[in-house]
Amino acid sequence: MRRLRHAKIVATLGPASSDRATILALFEAGADVFRFNFSHGTHADHQARYDIVRDIERDIGRPIAVLADMQGPKLRIGQFEVGKVTLQAGQEFSLDRDSAPGNARRVCLPHPELFAVIAAGQSLLLDDGKLRLEVLDSDAARIRTRVVNGGVLSDRKGVNVPDAVLPIPALTEKDRRDLAFALDMGADWIALSFVQRPEDVSEARALIGGRAGVLAKLEKPAALRQLDAIVHASDAVMVARGDLGVELPPEQVPGAQKRILRSCRIHGVPVIIATQMLESMITAPVPTRAEASDVASAIYDGADAVMLSAESASGAYPLQAVAMMNRIIAEVEQDPLYRDIIDAQHPPPLSNKGDAICAALRSVTQIVGAVATVTYTTSGHTSLRAARQRPSAPILSITPNRATARRLALVWGVHSSVGGDVHSVDDMVALACRTALKEGFARAGEQVAITAGMPFGEPGSTNLLRIAEVWPAAAG
Numbered sequence: 001m002r003r004l005r006h007a008k009i010v011a012t013l014g015p016a017s018s019d020r021a022t023i024l025a026l027f028e029a030g031a032d033v034f035r036f037n038f039s040h041g042t043h044a045d046h047q048a049r050y051d052i053v054r055d056i057e058r059d060i061g062r063p064i065a066v067l068a069d070m071q072g073p074k075l076r077i078g079q080f081e082v083g084k085v086t087l088q089a090g091q092e093f094s095l096d097r098d099s100a101p102g103n104a105r106r107v108c109l110p111h112p113e114l115f116a117v118i119a120a121g122q123s124l125l126l127d128d129g130k131l132r133l134e135v136l137d138s139d140a141a142r143i144r145t146r147v148v149n150g151g152v153l154s155d156r157k158g159v160n161v162p163d164a165v166l167p168i169p170a171l172t173e174k175d176r177r178d179l180a181f182a183l184d185m186g187a188d189w190i191a192l193s194f195v196q197r198p199e200d201v202s203e204a205r206a207l208i209g210g211r212a213g214v215l216a217k218l219e220k221p222a223a224l225r226q227l228d229a230i231v232h233a234s235d236a237v238m239v240a241r242g243d244l245g246v247e248l249p250p251e252q253v254p255g256a257q258k259r260i261l262r263s264c265r266i267h268g269v270p271v272i273i274a275t276q277m278l279e280s281m282i283t284a285p286v287p288t289r290a291e292a293s294d295v296a297s298a299i300y301d302g303a304d305a306v307m308l309s310a311e312s313a314s315g316a317y318p319l320q321a322v323a324m325m326n327r328i329i330a331e332v333e334q335d336p337l338y339r340d341i342i343d344a345q346h347p348p349p350l351s352n353k354g355d356a357i358c359a360a361l362r363s364v365t366q367i368v369g370a371v372a373t374v375t376y377t378t379s380g381h382t383s384l385r386a387a388r389q390r391p392s393a394p395i396l397s398i399t400p401n402r403a404t405a406r407r408l409a410l411v412w413g414v415h416s417s418v419g420g421d422v423h424s425v426d427d428m429v430a431l432a433c434r435t436a437l438k439e440g441f442a443r444a445g446e447q448v449a450i451t452a453g454m455p456f457g458e459p460g461s462t463n464l465l466r467i468a469e470v471w472p473a474a475a476g
Contacts, residue, residue, distance in 0.1 A: 004330065005333050006413040007298075007299050007329045007333070008304060008305040008306075008409070008412070009030045010031070011031035013035065013036060014037065015314050016315055017312055020052045023056060026319060030322050030325065031322050033064070033065040033066070033189075034049075034053055034064065034065070035307065035309075036050070036067065036068050037069050037309075038069055039069070046185065050066060050187075062417075063405040063406045064406065064409060066186070066187045066188050067187070067188070067191055067215065068179075068182035068189065070179060070191060071193060072171075072172070072175065072217075073166075073170070073172050075111050078101070078102060078110055080154070080155055081102065084152055084153060087104065087150040087153055089147050089148065092105070092145065092147075093147055094143065094144050094145065095108070095109035095124070095142070097115070109143065113168055115140050115143060117161075117167060118143050119135065120138070121134070122134075122163040123135070123162060125159070125160040125161075125246055126160075127157040129160065129245075130151055131149055131151050133145035134148050162247035162248070165196055165222045169200070170196070179207060182212075188406040189213045189235075189236065190208055191215040191216075191217055192216055194220055195216040196223055196226075197222070197226055197229075198226060198233040201216050214236075216234040217238045217240040218244065221244075221248055224259070224260075227260065231263045234269060235407075236271065238271070239260050239261070239272065239273050241253060245275070261273075261301050265347050270384070270387075270410050272410075273305070275307070277294060277295050277307065278291050278295065278324060279310075281311045281324065283315065285320050286320075295329070296331075296332050299328070300337075301345070302342055303412075304387075304410060304412040305410055305412075342390050354385040360465055362390075364467065365391050368467060369447065371442050372393050372394055373393050373451070374397075374436060374451070375397045376399070376428050376452035376456075377452070378400065378458075379459035381459055382397075382451060382452060383395060383414050385462055386414075387412050396432075396436055398418075398419040398435055399417075401418075402418050405418045417439060422456055428450070428452055429468050432450045432468065433448065433469075448470060449467055450467070
């Protein structure tokens with residue numbers, strides 16, 4: 001099933017999308033990647049959904065990517081004597097290490113590592129930013145604050161610290177257990193929550209050991225201060241606008257999103273735009289006009305993928321949400337301005353063989369009118385470099401490695417397929433023409449532009465460019 005669009009759709013699975021019929025319908029409506037949110041559900045729940053996804057993949061014959069999203073270090077306050085309190089603007093309020101139930105003057109903050117990095121003048125945000133506290137002073141046992149924005153505060157609400165790099169690992173003990181399970185299950189991508197520095201990505205990469213791609217979720221201002229280093233260290237990036245929108249002023253989020261997109265384009269790293277994209281469709285069958293514009297803006301900006309969270313996981317209209325996102329993407333990509341904008345954003349090729357070949361591939365495709373760009377890849381490197389160029393012709397990616405094919409299902413413009421090993425250039429050209437004909441990318445007499453790396457099977461060796469004409473015999 002070929003997608004007639006470049007950008008991809010990530011759909012989160014959950015209680016509203018757990019049976020085979022619904023998951024198949026989501027795929028047919030346009031979902032390319034299924035996200036498993038390890039903040040919710042049991043391992044048994046995730047395994048059951050994973051088995052369904054793989055069963056559907058076998059039936060349709062097209063690779064589907066599975067993204068396992070780790071919960072990450074979520075900071076929370078303790079409990080109150082009466083379950084909740086009301087804080088007034090201007091009053092003092094303390095967070096301390098005393099485990100006794102809190103009241104209107106204090107509450108426990110069971111995260112001792114925070115006390116060493118909090119300083120006067122910094123802010124603490126509670127309950128997804130609804131309440132704001134200004135730090136007056138702190139020591140090893142207490143953080144004394146003044147309430148800036150008051151309101152009702154109840155047990156176990158989250159704490160965000162936008163002004164400090166927290167000395168906590170990106171993977172908690174729960175995450176490590178979930179990571180081991182997700183890898184054994186067969187996840188193609190592992191998403192790390194609350195990444196603050198490139199070392200967080202490196203730590204996870206060592207644990208993953210090449211069994212899945214590493215995706216960094218950018219949702220803290222600290223990550224933006226090392227943006228290029230984090231993007232360079234990652235296999236993919238997610239603009240997680242939920243917590244990012246809590247810790248940054250709302251007016252700064254659009255600019256941060258564009259900065260992240262630009263960095264990912266430069267480095268050739270796939271990027272997902274996520275959170276609240278079609279939020280109203282959790283309870284309504286159609287989105288707001290602002291939400292449709294939000295999705296469209298991400299596509300005009302060249303995002304690899306856009307993501308649905310609660311809309312497809314627990315909402316009342318999961319199928320309609322995916323179908324709507326599919327229609328928005330298709331409409332944008334048919335706009336004549338879309339190609340002008342994508343070309344205007346095009347970064348120059350990096351100084352390596354892969355980018356040089358793929359930049360030439362983009363030009364050759366336009367000059368000769370090739371109907372498809374065919375990449376033969378083992379690791380996925382060639383297809384990623386081709387996607388960085390954002391060619392006008394679709395990218396037909398052929399790999400003998402099913403795990404690689406699944407990961408590439410996330411990438412802009414890539415139609416991912418599994419093909420056999422090749423041992424010569426003639427074998428590769430024949431396979432490329434045969435696959436292009438079979439998958440509906442070319443007809444007899446049309447030309448395709450082909451790139452690969454020699455020797456075959458050596459990752460990162462993109463160095464070959466070939467133009468070939470497709471003939472009916474290629475189908476044999």
